[in-house]
Amino acid sequence: MGQRKSGHVTLLDIARASGFSVSTVSIVLSEAPLSQNVAATTRTHIRTIAQQLGYHPDAYARSLRRRSTQTIGIVAFDLSDPFCIPIVRGIQAKLQPSAYFPLLMDVQTQRALFDDYLHMLLERRADAVIVIASWVFEEMNLLGDVRKNNVPILIIGRDLSARGTSSILVDNEEGGALAMRHLYELGHRRIAVIRGPQELCDSEPRWKGVRDVAAQCGMKLDERLVFQLPGVAGPASGFAGGLQFTRAMLTAGQPFSAVLAFDDLTALGVVRGLREAGLRVPEDCSVMGFDDILPAEVATPAMTTIRQPLREMGMEAAERVLQAIRGKEKKVRLHRTRPELVVRMSTASPPTTFMNSRNGNRRS
Amino acid sequence: MGQRKSGHVTLLDIARASGFSVSTVSIVLSEAPLSQNVAATTRTHIRTIAQQLGYHPDAYARSLRRRSTQTIGIVAFDLSDPFCIPIVRGIQAKLQPSAYFPLLMDVQTQRALFDDYLHMLLERRADAVIVIASWVFEEMNLLGDVRKNNVPILIIGRDLSARGTSSILVDNEEGGALAMRHLYELGHRRIAVIRGPQELCDSEPRWKGVRDVAAQCGMKLDERLVFQLPGVAGPASGFAGGLQFTRAMLTAGQPFSAVLAFDDLTALGVVRGLREAGLRVPEDCSVMGFDDILPAEVATPAMTTIRQPLREMGMEAAERVLQAIRGKEKKVRLHRTRPELVVRMSTASPPTTFMNSRNGNRRS
C-alpha cells in the first residue's frame, strides 16, 4: 500500500492516491478555515481516501508546525496511593472540554524519576505542569529549568507559594480541628493521637489544629498517648505504624477511648491493632482517619474521616493552569480548600466504663 | 534572552550564543557518534551554554526527524480500580531500562474516551500499545486502525487471541478452583457463591473452576446460595452487590458457613453485611475475595483471597511488545498466568454449631 518507510500513512500518500496536492489534503483533513473554499466533491473524495488508508495526522509534525502541543503534564508522586487518583480525575474532568490533553507520569516515589519526568515534560513541550506531591522531594529545583522555559507550574499538596510556585492544598489545620472537635463532642476526653511523619508538610498544621481545639475545650493531651509516624516508606507504611503504636499503647496500659490517626491507612492499622486485642470499634474505642480514600470507605466498620476535596482540588488546579496558559493569571497564589467531616461507623460515644487495657478487658 | 517566539530555547539560540553552527551544537548535545571529532574545548563550551540557557531538545522535532518516538501507549480502563496500578507498575518496571517511555491514559470506563485515546496514541506514533481492559468494550475495533498502521498491540485481562490480538490474563478457572478447594479443605460444605457479572469475561471461567471442584469433592452447590452481580457500574459497585446479596441471604435463612465472592470489593461488601447482622468473620462465617488489592489487605479481618500476579503480568506484557517492536515476535499469543492463594484472616473452619441466621444468632 501507500506505506512509507515509517510504516505510517502520511499526507503525501493521500495526495498521491487522490490526485490532489498535499496542501489541499491538509486543508481538508485538518478542517482549516480555508476548507470552505474547497469543492465539496474534493472534500468527500479526500476524506474517503484518508479513511480507507487509516490516516492519522502525525502529532509530532503537527505540533512542531503549529508550535503548540495542547498538552498538560501531570506528575503524580505515587499513583498507587489512592490519594492521587481523585485529583487526577478532577484534572482530567476539567481538561476534557478544553482540548488540552493530560500527560500522566507516575514517579513511584523515586526521586530520580521525578527529575527525569520533569525533563521529559519540558522536552515534550508541555504547556503547563501540575505536580501532585504531598510528600517527598525536599529541595526540588523545579524552579530551575521549568521556570527558565517559562512553563506555568502548580503544585498540589504542598505549600510552595513562598518559593514562587502556586499551590493548592487542604486546610490541614482546620481538618485537624474538625476531627478533634468531632471526638470531643461525642464525649471523648482521653484521645490518642498519631501524628504524621516529620518530613511530611501536612503533619505540623494538622497537629496544630488538634492541639488548638484541645486547648480550647480545656482538654489536655496526654503525652503518653501522642505518637509520631517515622519516615514514609510507601503508601502502606502508615498502616504498619498505626498497628504498631496501637499494640504499644495497649501494653503500656494508658486508658484511652479514641484514636485520632494521621491518615486513613494509619487508622486502618489502628483498627487492626484494637481487634487483635479483642476490642471492638467503635463500641470500645473510636477511630478516626484523614483523607477519605477507598479502603476507608469499604472497610468494616466504615471509617469516620476528614475528607479532602481531592477532585475539586484537581479541577481547581486545571482551571488555574489553563488561566495561566492563556496569560490571564500571572501571580502565584495559594489556595486552601476546606476539609469536610465524614461521619461513618468507626466513631461513637465512649463506653460508660472507661476502657483500660491494663484491667484485662481483652477478650482473646 | 535568546527566547524565540515559542518561548523555548532552541539549537539556534545556542548556536548564536556560542558562535558555532547548529549542526555542531546538535552533534555535541545529542552525543552523536560524530561528536568524537569535535574539539574537546568546543564540546564543553557548547555544553555549558546549553546548561546556562536551560536547553531541552524538542521531543517533537527530534522524533519527527529520527522517525521514532520511543513511546509505548498504556490504555487503562479505570485507574481508580486498584487492579490497574500494579499492572502499570510492572510495565513501567520493564520499560525503565529500555529507553522506552510509557504514555499512560485513563479511560475512566468511558467508551468514547477509549476510542479517543487510541486515536491519540496513533497520532502520537506510539511504537506499541498495551490495553488493560478486564471488562468493558465489547466489540472494540482496535483491529481497524491500529492494525492498519501496523502498531503492535497487546491486551491484558481479556482473551482476544481468537481475534488476532495477543492477550495476557490470569487463569481464572484455576483461581476459582483454588478458592473453592481452600474453603473445602477448611471443612466448609455449605458455601455461598457470588458470581461476576455476565458481561465480564472473567466471570464464566472462574465459576467453572468453582463448580468443577465442587463436583470433584462431591459437594453440591445450593442454587439458593448462588448469586450473580448485575452489570458493572464502577470499581466499587461490587461492594454494593456483596452487601445486598448478603442481606438477602440472611433474611432468606438458608444456612451457610462461607461466602466465595467474585472479587475483593464484593467480599468486603459481604463482610459489611455479615457484621450488620452481628456475625463475626471468620468465627461465624468465612469470606473469600479475588484479586488481592490494597483494601483487602488493610481491612480487618485481612481478606483471604486469590492473588493475581498483576505486576508480573505487566512485566510480561512490556516484554512482549518490546519483542514485537524489535520484530522478533510476530505471531499472536495467549498467556495465562497462575493465580496464588493468599490465606489471611477472613477464613477459618466453620463453627461447630451450624450458623443459620433464621435461628436468631444475631447480636444487634
Added chain:
DNA sequence: TACATTAATTGAAACGTTTGAACCCGATTT
C-alpha cells in the same frame, strides 16, 4: 611549493505538517 591527509566544522536536505501568498481560469463588470 604543491599535494595528499587528517581533524574540525558546516551546508543543506529531510522528517510530516500548516499556512500566507500566489496562481489559474472562467465569469462578471466596466
Added chain:
DNA sequence: AAATCGGGTTCAAACGTTTCAATTAATGTA
C-alpha cells in the same frame, strides 16, 4: 476587450532537529 473578481487549488517556507556530504583549516609528505 480589458480589467476585476473570486472560487478552487497549489507553492514554498517554516517549525527544530538530525545526519550525510561537503568544506575549510591545519598538518604532514613528496
